Amino acid sequence: MQKLTAGWVWRKCSRLWRRLLDRDFIRRRPKKIWPFPGADLSAFAIAYNEYGAYCVPLLAAHRPATRYIMAGRVWENDTLEVMRENIGDGDVVHAGASFGDFFPLLSKTVSSGAHVWTFEPNLLNYKAAMLTLQINEIDNITLNRAGLGAEEKTGSLVIENSRGIALGGASYVSENVSLEQETEQIRIVVLDKIIPAERHVDLIQLDVEGYEEQALNGALNIINRCRPVLIVETRPSDEWIRTNLRGLGYEFAGQVDENYIYKPSP
Numbered sequence: 001m002q003k004l005t006a007g008w009v010w011r012k013c014s015r016l017w018r019r020l021l022d023r024d025f026i027r028r029r030p031k032k033i034w035p036f037p038g039a040d041l042s043a044f045a046i047a048y049n050e051y052g053a054y055c056v057p058l059l060a061a062h063r064p065a066t067r068y069i070m071a072g073r074v075w076e077n078d079t080l081e082v083m084r085e086n087i088g089d090g091d092v093v094h095a096g097a098s099f100g101d102f103f104p105l106l107s108k109t110v111s112s113g114a115h116v117w118t119f120e121p122n123l124l125n126y127k128a129a130m131l132t133l134q135i136n137e138i139d140n141i142t143l144n145r146a147g148l149g150a151e152e153k154t155g156s157l158v159i160e161n162s163r164g165i166a167l168g169g170a171s172y173v174s175e176n177v178s179l180e181q182e183t184e185q186i187r188i189v190v191l192d193k194i195i196p197a198e199r200h201v202d203l204i205q206l207d208v209e210g211y212e213e214q215a216l217n218g219a220l221n222i223i224n225r226c227r228p229v230l231i232v233e234t235r236p237s238d239e240w241i242r243t244n245l246r247g248l249g250y251e252f253a254g255q256v257d258e259n260y261i262y263k264p265s266p
Contacts, residue, residue: 044128046135049074052104055131057124060168065101075101076257079231083203084109086229086263090200093191093222095119095148095215096207096233098169100132107138114202115140117195121147121157121186122171147173148208148215149188156183172209190218197225205231207259213240220244227264229253235260 044055047070060066065075074080080102083092089111094102097120106116118141120126126145133141147155159171160182177183195201201222206212212234222228227248241250241262249265 043124044131045070048072051108052136053132054099054101054104055128055135056099057128057166057168059124059166060099062165063168063170065098065169069099069101076259078256079205079259080105082231082256082261083205086203087111087114088202090114090202090226090228091195092116093118093195093201093204093206093219093228095205096169096209097129097143098122098125099128100143103129103132103138103141104136107136107140110140115142115199117142117144117191119144119146119148119189121145121173121184121188122159122168123184124159124166125168125171144189144194146187146189147211148191148206148218149173149211150190150214150217151188152190152193153188155186155188157186158183169207170209173211191215192219192221195222197221201226201228203229203231205259207233210234212236216240216244224248229264230262231256231259232262233259 043059044057047054047056049069049072051074054069056066056070061070068075084105087109091114092106092110094106094116095118097118110116120129120143123145126143129143133143147157149155155173156177157171158174158177158181159167161167164182173188204219204222206215208215212232213236216223216236223244245262250262251265253261253263255261
């Protein structure tokens, strides 16, 4: 007879809870994922947390964000809370979307009629993010397979490290790529040309692996017109901040997780 230890009870309860989540998901969501052409479902797993369901690329299972989601946790929860607190009635820009771990919460947070504009250049992450949109039945997020920059061009995205391990969400644009590096050719687009001039943007969040300043240079019209809250993983140079933000009343508003926050004065 099984001895009733605390560990045994915990494992039983955890297993039951996962089953209940699965049943609830099946009841509320489509039973099948209808993949777009080129999506190999054997390359992905489905994971859940309190905000929704996620299609996770198995090649990125070693990455921190992926491990969090696959364990049923929320990656960068404090960042999501700051975003939620600063989203009004306008649109949101979210670049470096990875497999869509921010999608369910952002979709539920924006106002009726508002939109979330997202960008992910890594092909595997893009496919996973498209499936994340599908299984959550999200229709107020537009996902672009592209990076953001100061001008429209093609670029090289480094997708593996020197040991051949997938970088996942840490993939980065490089101007000087060696023959040994595994890369993808990607589109780099300008945010000012993507978002229609009549749209009001409340918040721009960038996690683009050191390409934040270039991405912001392509969004200067939006920044001047809408004065959105800016959340960036890599801080722009002091000169850039002085030139482009100080005159608009922007101030540094602290850090959350590893991100820098800049807010315009009221």
